[in-house]
Amino acid sequence: MGEFELIRHYFAAAACARAGGDVALGIGDDCALLTVPVGEQLTVSTDTLVAGVHFSDPCDPYLLGQRALAVSTSDLAGMGATPIGFTLALTIPSVDPDWLSEFARGLDTMAAGCDMRLIGGDTTRGPLSMTLTVFGRVPVGQALLRSGAQPGDLLCVGGALGDAAGALPIVLGEQQANTVEAAALLRRYWSPQPQLALGQALRGKATAALDISDGLLADCSHIATSSSVLLVVDQAKVPLSDSLLQFAGAEQALRCGLAGGDDYVLAFTLPADAFPLMQAEGWPIHAIGHVALGEGVRLVDAEGNLVSVSHRGYNHFTS
Known part of the structure; x- marks a missing residue:
């Protein structure tokens, strides 16, 4: 042929x-x-x-x-x-x-x-x-960019993180699993659903946005750099699915959610007064931190203490 x-x-x-x-x-x-x-x-x-x-x-x-x-x-x-x-x-x-x-x-x-x-x-x-x-x-003028985040904005995501990373050991044949939880994670890996409707709903509301492909912390750094701000991520607020928590355990699930990659969920910054309005419209969004003066991405615990992270996401030439 x-x-x-x-x-x-x-x-x-x-x-x-x-x-x-x-x-x-x-x-x-x-x-x-x-x-x-x-x-x-x-x-x-x-x-x-x-x-x-x-x-x-x-x-x-x-x-x-x-x-x-x-x-x-x-x-x-x-x-x-x-x-x-x-x-x-x-x-x-x-x-x-x-x-x-x-x-x-x-x-x-x-x-x-x-x-x-x-x-x-x-x-x-x-x-x-x-x-x-x-x-x-x-x-014209309504595209969501990475460069508009402002101090005082909330840092938000469009859904649970880490499922695809949790499935990776199964995909690579490093782990065998035949459970309902494993099947749910594999669906998120092989059939991610682009959040097109959410992206369109964020026009004129979000100050910055991108899709998470390389990991939450790694991709948030792009917003921080483009907007010349500091993004503070509260690790206790990072949404994780029940399937991931049951399959991987709390510690590994959090690592997947923070740096696993392949989520294809939107991360965006939103003025604080816009957040409850979007929730009232039925959008399943989560506030996981805030934008502050400074630079980079900072991960903190529930008390606001800095959490050290050795791996922030995937990079083709260093991972």
């Missing part, structure tokens, strides 16, 4: 590859055509996933397809953007019809859940990897 036949058979025929909405022209020409409404800006983000680095190999191709798109789409959520579409550059060692069919099915499943359309890409032969570029739109 040649490259173009492969694209037509496994990807161009998928439901998510149909033009519509903001996609005026999808797969089939040299470029896709996107229509961005007047008064809105295009948001673009690219992620590369490499076998043995970002996911175990071999792994379930259906789950991999879901995860690959979710990881990239989460960046749109972190900007408060409305999704439009994505491109896929896929490198595979050989043409395996069963693998490609399941990968494309997983991709299509996540695309439907995120209202995303496949608008182009490329395929080539080589070690397994994939690069996805996602496109979204946001009203």
Whole structure:
């Protein structure tokens, strides 16, 4: 099977590859055509996933397809953007019809859940990897940035942290588990749900935001640096799921929540008076600290004492 036949058979025929909405022209020409409404800006983000680095190999191709798109789409959520579409550059060692069919099915499943359309890409032969570029739109002046946090703001997150990190030993085959708790953690690892609706709800409210991919403490440092402020994190307020606590124990669960990574939950700063209003609207958000004068990220206990942390998150070139 040649490259173009492969694209037509496994990807161009998928439901998510149909033009519509903001996609005026999808797969089939040299470029896709996107229509961005007047008064809105295009948001673009690219992620590369490499076998043995970002996911175990071999792994379930259906789950991999879901995860690959979710990881990239989460960046749109972190900007408060409305999704439009994505491109896929896929490198595979050989043409395996069963693998490609399941990968494309997983991709299509996540695309439907995120209202995303496949608008182009490329395929080539080589070690397994994939690069996805996602496109979204946001009203001019309303994109959520990392640079607006102000002293006095609350530091918040959009949900429980650490589940994906708790699942990692199972994913890597270092630990065997067949429990309800383990299954819940594995779902969070393989099928993260980008918080697109929350990101859009934070427009005009949050002063800074991003999605947590490398770990809470590591990613909060990006807000602190961009905003020239100090973020104080109260470790007792970091939300952890019952599944993670039961599976890993309190101490390891906290480590996963603080520095584990792969959460794809939003972290954001919010004026104190906006927090109860968002809770009243039903958003399951958690205040885990505050913004202060200074620089960096400080972890404290319930009494406000500094807590020393040896590992703050994942870094490709030092982890």
